[in-house]
Amino acid sequence: MGEAPAFIVDDLQSGFQKGFCLKSKCCETAITLGDKTYVVGASNDELSIGVRIFDKAIGGWVETAVVGTKPKPCKGHSAVLLNEDRILVIKKGSAPDDCIWFLEVNTPYVRELKKKTGTEVVAWSKGVRGNAQKPVVISGPSGVGKGTLISMLMKEFPSMFGFSVSHTTRAPRAMEKDGVHYHFTERSVMEKEIEDGKFLEFASVHGNLYGTSIEAVEVVADMGKRCILDIDVQGARSVRASSLEAIFIFISPPSMEELEKRLRARGTESEEQILKRLRNAKAEIDQGESSGIFDHFLYNDRLEECYESLKKLLGLDETTVATQITSPQGINLPADHSVSKIDNKIIIKSETPESDKASKNLIVLDVSSLKGGAPGRTRGFDVHAIDSFSDGFNGIHCLS
Numbered sequence: 001m002g003e004a005p006a007f008i009v010d011d012l013q014s015g016f017q018k019g020f021c022l023k024s025k026c027c028e029t030a031i032t033l034g035d036k037t038y039v040v041g042a043s044n045d046e047l048s049i050g051v052r053i054f055d056k057a058i059g060g061w062v063e064t065a066v067v068g069t070k071p072k073p074c075k076g077h078s079a080v081l082l083n084e085d086r087i088l089v090i091k092k093g094s095a096p097d098d099c100i101w102f103l104e105v106n107t108p109y110v111r112e113l114k115k116k117t118g119t120e121v122v123a124w125s126k127g128v129r130g131n132a133q134k135p136v137v138i139s140g141p142s143g144v145g146k147g148t149l150i151s152m153l154m155k156e157f158p159s160m161f162g163f164s165v166s167h168t169t170r171a172p173r174a175m176e177k178d179g180v181h182y183h184f185t186e187r188s189v190m191e192k193e194i195e196d197g198k199f200l201e202f203a204s205v206h207g208n209l210y211g212t213s214i215e216a217v218e219v220v221a222d223m224g225k226r227c228i229l230d231i232d233v234q235g236a237r238s239v240r241a242s243s244l245e246a247i248f249i250f251i252s253p254p255s256m257e258e259l260e261k262r263l264r265a266r267g268t269e270s271e272e273q274i275l276k277r278l279r280n281a282k283a284e285i286d287q288g289e290s291s292g293i294f295d296h297f298l299y300n301d302r303l304e305e306c307y308e309s310l311k312k313l314l315g316l317d318e319t320t321v322a323t324q325i326t327s328p329q330g331i332n333l334p335a336d337h338s339v340s341k342i343d344n345k346i347i348i349k350s351e352t353p354e355s356d357k358a359s360k361n362l363i364v365l366d367v368s369s370l371k372g373g374a375p376g377r378t379r380g381f382d383v384h385a386i387d388s389f390s391d392g393f394n395g396i397h398c399l400s
């Protein structure tokens with residue numbers, strides 16, 4: 001795979017009869033990957049990015065997609081080939097945290113666009129500010145207080161944590177919302193999706209199927225947040241064996257009597273379900289405490305004390321939190337720029353005369369710092385501004 005080729009806009013534009021139309025030559029970019037040329041441009045409504053694919057092998061246009069809400073409205077952009085299945089798209093004229101996107105090709109991860117076109121556009125979002133924090137897996141018997149502790153954490157640190165919304169075949173409880181607490185799913189549908197490889201892990205728990213989709217974890221990562229997974233011990237074991245590097249926490253009750261009291265007081269289960277959960281609780285606690293899966297153990301006796309211990313082991317003492325909250329890079333992309341790739345660096349160079357006067361003309365995205373997220377994905381690369389083409393950045397070939 002090499003650099004993106006010089007683009008033959010005129011030849012390609014004649015193909016834009018249906019789907020979207022590229023607005024002008026300065027607003028689109030083309031990248032060739034194997035036999036396919038991906039043309040990325042502002043659509044004719046100027047509110048969305050359009051992606052059109054030309055397949056050299058069949059000598060014609062094969063796919064068209066307009067992405068309206070994701071990525072956000074965009075008038076112009078640049079694009080550069082990152083690797084064999086990822087094109088970096090940079091929206092002109094805004095801050096990196098909402099203007100850098102990946103066009104993912106040939107990925108097994110299915111999103112709406114992928115279903116339509118075999119191509120996926122993934123928001124980079126705040127990932128450019130670094131999302132190196134490991135996801136947090138929380139396990140423990142039913143009624144121990146996992147949900148309560150997670151809610152407290154998300155309420156106190158809304159911009160820091162995001163919940164991985166699992167799929168389940170169990171029926172929703174009165175206050176539970178589809179897509180918020182769980183994705184409530186038919187068993188046959190979920191089984192098919194598991195077969196299709198869409199799940200990071202799944203398990204049969206208390207007679208129902210539960211699972212974490214790759215998408216659920218990706219959605220949180222795309223928001224630049226630290227992912228929290230509330231999953232059972234079997235699920236934790238699977239995640240431990242996967243490539244998702246996480247922190248594993250097991251929560252135990254002070255006693256079985258207290259656990260039963262909490263389950264009954266919650267009032268969400270039938271008597272039969274309560275008994276089943278209590279029967280399973282003992283085995284879960286034994287497995288949790290002896291399996292070697294978990295890095296940390298908490299006893300949820302007094303809620304506030306347990307919550308404080310949880311925050312402490314997640315490094316959420318006051319000093320750490322202050323650093324995390326005040327970390328923005330403060331780099332804005334120039335309204336007009338060209339983008340190039342050299343080794344592991346993406347260089348964004350200002351094209352506007354006014355910015356010649358600015359002290360920082362070049363923005364460097366360091367691809368070598370990409371971190372592993374869910375399988376096949378990458379998260380968190382560094383971005384910084386520099387003054388000039390020094391430090392070995394000579395001879396950069398600008399693409400747009």
Ligand SMILES: Nc1nc2c(ncn2[C@@H]2O[C@H](COP(=O)(O)OP(=O)(O)O)[C@@H](O)[C@H]2O)c(=O)[nH]1
Nearest residue numbers: 142143166202203205210211212230231232235
């Ligand atoms: N393996 C796995 N377990 C899950 C998942 N989502 C929830 N669970 C676990 O399933 C169990 C039952 O959850 P739920 O029906 O919400 O009942 P609760 O634990 O009593 O609140 C709990 O141990 C959860 O941690 C998942 O995606 N994967």
Ligand SMILES: Nc1ncnc2c1ncn2[C@@H]1O[C@H](COP(=O)(O)OP(=O)(O)O)[C@@H](O)[C@H]1O
Nearest residue numbers: 142143144145146147148262266300301302303
């Ligand atoms: N430390 C605690 N002391 C007393 N009640 C608690 C404590 N932690 C949680 N609870 C209560 O116990 C019930 C079960 O908690 P929940 O968070 O739903 O458990 P889980 O998600 O582990 O099934 C809820 O009604 C919750 O308010």
